Amino acid sequence: xxxxxxxxxxxxxxxxxxxxxxxxxxxxxxxxxxxxxxxxxxxxxxxxxxxxxxxxxxxxxxxxxxxxxxxxxxxxxxxxxxxxxxxxxxxxxxxxxxxxxxxxxxxxxxxxxxxxxxxxxxxxxxxxxxxxxxxxxxxxxxxxxxxxxxxxxxxxxxxxx
Amino acid sequence: xxxxxxxxxxxxxxxxxxxxxxxxxxxxxxxxxxxxxxxxxxxxxxxxxxxxxxxxxxxxxxxxxxxxxxxxxxxxxxxxxxxxxxxxxxxxxxxxxxxxxxxxxxxxxxxxxxxxxxxxxxxxxxxxxxxxxxxxxxxxxxxxxxxxxxxxxxxxxxxxxxxxxxxxxxxxxxxxxxxxxxxxxxxxxxxxxxxxxxxxxxxxxxxxxxxxxxxxxxxxxxxxxxxxxxxxxxxxxxxxxxxxxxxxxxxxxxxxxxxxxxxxxxxxxxxxxxxxxxxxxxxxxxxxxxxxxxxx
Numbered sequence: 001x002x003x004x005x006x007x008x009x010x011x012x013x014x015x016x017x018x019x020x021x022x023x024x025x026x027x028x029x030x031x032x033x034x035x036x037x038x039x040x041x042x043x044x045x046x047x048x049x050x051x052x053x054x055x056x057x058x059x060x061x062x063x064x065x066x067x068x069x070x071x072x073x074x075x076x077x078x079x080x081x082x083x084x085x086x087x088x089x090x091x092x093x094x095x096x097x098x099x100x101x102x103x104x105x106x107x108x109x110x111x112x113x114x115x116x117x118x119x120x121x122x123x124x125x126x127x128x129x130x131x132x133x134x135x136x137x138x139x140x141x142x143x144x145x146x147x148x149x150x151x152x153x154x155x156x157x158x159x160x161x
Numbered sequence: 162x163x164x165x166x167x168x169x170x171x172x173x174x175x176x177x178x179x180x181x182x183x184x185x186x187x188x189x190x191x192x193x194x195x196x197x198x199x200x201x202x203x204x205x206x207x208x209x210x211x212x213x214x215x216x217x218x219x220x221x222x223x224x225x226x227x228x229x230x231x232x233x234x235x236x237x238x239x240x241x242x243x244x245x246x247x248x249x250x251x252x253x254x255x256x257x258x259x260x261x262x263x264x265x266x267x268x269x270x271x272x273x274x275x276x277x278x279x280x281x282x283x284x285x286x287x288x289x290x291x292x293x294x295x296x297x298x299x300x301x302x303x304x305x306x307x308x309x310x311x312x313x314x315x316x317x318x319x320x321x322x323x324x325x326x327x328x329x330x331x332x333x334x335x336x337x338x339x340x341x342x343x344x345x346x347x348x349x350x351x352x353x354x355x356x357x358x359x360x361x362x363x364x365x366x367x368x369x370x371x372x373x374x375x376x377x378x379x380x381x382x383x384x385x386x387x388x389x390x391x392x393x394x395x396x397x398x399x400x401x402x403x404x405x406x407x408x409x410x411x412x413x414x415x416x417x418x419x420x421x422x423x424x425x426x427x428x429x430x431x432x433x434x435x436x437x438x439x440x441x442x443x444x445x446x447x448x449x450x451x452x453x454x455x456x457x
Contacts, residue, residue, distance in 0.1 A: 018224065025210075025217035047208045054202075054209040055217075063371045063379055066221070090225035090375050 019150050022066070022092075024055045026146050029065035029089065031082055035072030035108075038132035039099035043069070046135025053139040062088035067142050071098040073108045074116040086122055094145040095122045098138055100131040125149060182253035186391035191215060193413055194387075197420040207424055222380035231373045237275025238378035238385070244268035245388040252392050255319020258309065261396070262302040265389065269295050272382060279373035287372045290356045290431055294347060297438045301344055304446040305337045311453045322399040331400050333453075338400045340446035343438065345393040345416060348386070351423045353437045390416075 032040050047056060059065050062085050074082060086095070097118035100106035105117050118124050126145040128138050194215040201207040211217065248264040273295065277288040310316055312333050313324050324330060331338060347354040374382050394412045401408035429437070 018220070021217045021220050022224070025214050025221050027218075048206045055211050055214060057208065057210065057214075061371045063375045064218075064222075066225075087228065088371065090227045092225070 019147075022150055023143060023146050026056045026066050026142060027059040027064045028056060028067045028069050028142060029059055029062055029085065031068065031070045031078075031085065033070055033072040033074045033078050033082065033102070035099065035101045035106075036132075037071075039071035039102075039128075039138070042132050042135040043098070043138050046139050049135070053136065053143060056139055056142055063090065065089045065093070066146060067094045067096060068122070069096045069098050069138075069142065070118045070122075071102050073101045073105060074118065074121055079116060079121055082121060092146075092149045094125040094142075094149045096126045096128065096138075096142060096145050097124050098128045098141075099133055100129060103127045103129050106131060179250075179253050182395070183250060186249060186253065186395060187388060189413065190387040190391040190394075193417055193420070197417060200421055201424055204424070219380050219383055222383065223377045225376040225379075227375045231279055231375070231378075233278035234275050234373040234375070234378045237271045237278065238374055238381040241268045241271035241275070241385045242381045242388075244271060245385040245392075249388050249392055252318060252395050255317055255322065258316045258318055258321070258396070259302075259306050261318070261392070262299075262306070265392065266295070266299065268385065268389065269298070272385070275374065275378075275382075276372040281373070284372050293431075293435050294356045294438070297347065297435070297442050298344055301340050301442040301446045304443070304450050305341055308334060308337045308446070308449045308453055318396065318399055322405060325399055326402055328402075331402060334400060334449060336445050336449035336452070338397065340442045340449075341393070341397055341400075342415070343442040343445070345390065345397060346419060347438050347442065348390055348393060349416070349420070351419050352426045353429050354434055354441070355423075355428060356431050356434050356438075 028043075030040055030043065044058075047058070066089075068086055068089060070082065086093075095118065097103050101108060102118045105115060108115050125148055126141050128141050130137075195212060198210055198214055199212050202209055202212070244264055244267045248261055248268060251261050251264060269291070273288050273291045276284045276291060278284070306316060309321065313321060313328075313330060315321060315324065321330070343354065346352065347356070350356065372379075372382075394416060395409060397412045398405065398408040401411060403411065
């Protein structure tokens with residue numbers, strides 16, 4: 001550690017430091033749009049395990065949220081609610097589609113119930129495929145999605161300047 | 162000896178001590194949450210987080226931006242923050258207990274009006290719950306003030322602090338102490354006293370309940386909340402017959418234990434919380450009132 005750590009700290013710009021802080025405290029707002037709840041359960045299990053990914057918490061308040069994780073298929077009624085919640089989340093924010101239902105419709109595709117996948121409703125940052133996806137993979141994806149959003153935001157600010 | 166610190170305005174050492182207390186309380190409550198976070202991280206099944214996560218969360222909130230700016234929410238969050246600082250100063254300077262409670266009430270009203278200002282369904286629900294919590298706080302504070310005055314003949318926190326060291330105030334005001342401690346738990350949204358509108362998360366389980374506060378205004382509300390908790394810990398510490406710093410530490414440890422306990426109890430409906438709060442804060446403070454005014 002020693003020298004490398006000190007050098008690393010000194011070389012970090014203020015923006016990098018803030019970026020680091022942002023990815024170390026990620027509040028996730030989970031929406032179970034419709035399905036078997038397997039994805040949400042896998043996420044809850046992963047959060048309570050002693051794995052290497054830290055700093056992710058669940059929140060029930062969109063004003064605190066950084067990431068919107070949607071699982072299951074979206075119907076006409078839940079579409080409006082999801083869009084309202086998305087608008088309430090202050091930026092920078094990421095949208096993660098978790099599980100086969102949210103990514104592609106899975107079993108429910110072409111059922112004629114006006115079902116949507118997440119991509120039809122919101123701009124998706126990351127997809128987690130699989131039924132049910134692995135919990136640790138979900139945590140990793142959330143962290144990467146937040147990093148992506150921050151990088152895009154930083155790039156946008158640089159371009160503006 | 163005059164224990165009233167407010168009479169020593171500008172006077173050397175006492176003023177220095179007041180300043181030390183002022184900044185110590187601002188810093189100590191986040192430290193308490195960091196310690197809680199540390200212990201919870203070590204527990205199985207409680208999730209893993211960085212030790213400084215409570216601080217990271219505040220910094221992160223300062224950076225977040227909404228599409229539209231609600232100027233009312235900004236104004237009321239700044240107002241609440243200023244009033245919390247005034248209340249903190251009054252507490253450490255040893256002002257009258259009722260003065261401190263009135264400034265804290267002003268602070269609470271600012272937060273409630275701010276929550277109501279956006280005229281959204283969720284904001285109104287938050288304001289409604291905050292009012293129901295506020296009523297419990299006011300009632301308990303009034304009853305506590307009468308019992309404290311009956312026992313000690315004073316309400317100045319500076320006087321009470323000195324008085325409790327030489328007299329058995331804690332024994333004769335044990336129910337008042339418990340009721341004020343429950344107020345601290347209500348403010349901290351702990352266990353069965355969680356109304357679901359905390360400055361910590363401002364949320365309820367399974368429902369997206371939020372206020373117009375967002376980004377830096379929400380961060381200010383969060384900091385106001387921390388300062389308020391510090392004020393209540395300081396007020397409670399005057400009951401103990403120990404050195405000021407030691408008694409403050411004792412209350413802090415007690416609060417920390419309840420914070421940890423909170424991780425193991427189920428959340429209850431807010432109406433149930435209101436019922437428990439009335440029983441444990443209002444009801445228990447009345448016990449002391451009855452024992453002092455009726456039975457004696």
